[in-house]
């Protein structure tokens with residue numbers, strides 16, 4: 001296909017996979033229905049005309065950046081017309097462990113590997129098939145282990161390599177699998193590669209990172225911003241050079257254009273796979289290919305673009321020119337020979353880009369975590385707002401219908417970087433149980449692989465932090481300082497932090513054998529406040545629904561069919577030659593007249609089980625029928 005230019009039309013742009021993703025996101029942020037592209041008046045508009053019309057909202061450079069992105073992707077997926085292939089990771093229920101706050105076996109205030117091993121029976125009993133461990137490698141913990149100092153060593157807070165080997169062995173003995181976190185967009189500045197690179201500009205390691213020489217050190221090489229506030233560049237006077245970090249000041253971006261670096265990463269991955277690890281979750285893996293270092297063209301202050309892409313500069317690396325090549329190479333060299341599983345964390349990518357990364361014919365990744373379902377349009381994580389599940393229905397129905405049988409979805413609502421979804425949906429404590437049941441029921445009956453985040457199954461909600469003294473996370477602390485600098489009062493800034501802080505997901509789990517907080521040693525990196533009570537009925541709900549999913553491959557592989565998606569309703573069907581399930585959900589806190597009436601009810605929100613009438617769906621009620 002010829003390259004698109006400003007003379008091309010909106011319709012032509014929409015026909016390209018990447019152009020469609022970008023326009024869909026833009027429409028979403030602008031609150032415009034996607035169908036607008038079908039209107040000939042819109043589809044025949046020249047991009048140059050749109051550029052002129054949108055002068056107040058969109059940078060001129062925006063169009064250049066988009067055209068470049070679209071023109072760099074020449075691949076188009078052929079239709080996938082085989083039956084879905086069966087894979088263990090499609091059938092598995094995953095459980096994410098954030099080791100620091102999972103279970104503290106040696107009572108030093110920090111969770112540990114022995115703690116995880118001691119809870120394997122709990123996970124097995126829940127119905128978990130595979131565990132994803134957030135990073136457990138040696139790290140100075142600027143970003144709780146997402147800043148790795150040594151990729152082949154265990155963090156002493158968490159234990160030893162023997163503890164890890166025991167955990168892996170016992171996990172396998174119990175018939176479960178274990179995947180690790182692979183953080184290779186960046187390393188810690190304390191990694192020996194970075195130390196060598198800094199000390200000697202002629203060292204081979206120098207080119208493993210993004211260094212830019214500059215005698216003066218006054219202006220950073222470009223205007224890129226860091227996701228954790230401020231410029232994405234550190235100046236090192238001793239080396240008279242800048243180095244790039246798109247996350248914290250101690251998380252230095254690796255240069256994947258260097259073949260030796262890629263080889264080092266691949267060898268390290270193979271080393272863990274040789275040990276028997278079953279695969280990896282790959283941290284911000286879509287950021288690894290950086291297109292040189294031009295200025296970012298999308299200022300953060302612009303709401304439309306802010307909502308569309310996020311941070312200044314990100315358009316130059318969120319879907320970089322060599323992304324597919326590097327992923328394919330890593331897959332060939334390390335994953336494929338070990339038949340290992342991969343799930344990429346891919347913030348900012350739309351459906352088509354994700355398809356190109358995960359379609360099984362392409363040999364890149366097995367699955368991705370795409371994040372567009374986590375906030376409703378026009379909102380970012382730090383907004384204090386209520387999440388409308390009608391948006392989730394539309395989002396998920398679109399993906400279930402259009403992602404394609406060559407690709408497979410991950411199903412999740414939160415993780416260690418996000419507040420708990422139940423709290424985003426409602427702040428009424430009386431409603432949490434019903435919302436959590438509804439979320440669990442959708443997660444176990446939609447088509448894709450469920451990832452439970454630790455504590456979801458205990459019914460945990462956001463934590464009621466009282467002040468910044470209780471917040472330890474680098475992202476929140478930096479953002480708070482930035483907000484104060486920008487003129488917010490302490491109260492205003494704290495309210496913003498409270499809405500979005502990652503800390504909600506990181507407090508120590510309140511196991512029943514909980515240690516009273518006064519008996520715990522306080523750690524400065526794991527908030528160990530008054531535990532919330534475990535809601536055992538939610539744990540029971542998870543067990544029941546996981547078992548239902550496992551007993552019925554129909555719930556795993558059968559196509560998804562949307563039966564009703566009108567306001568506050570979500571009714572869908574999963575049916576194949578073996579069985580037929582219909583799931584009816586009330587997505588709101590107001591009662592709704594039920595549409596399905598059948599004696600074949602197999603699950604109903606337990607809270608409402610004693611209701612004799614089935615005529616009305618109660619607040620957030622879910623019912624599963626086997627028809």
Ligand code: GLC
Pocket residue numbers: 143146147183247283284345416417
């Ligand atoms: C990912 C991780 C997050 C981390 C960041 C930088 O988004 O999930 O916790 O801070 O990458 O590694």
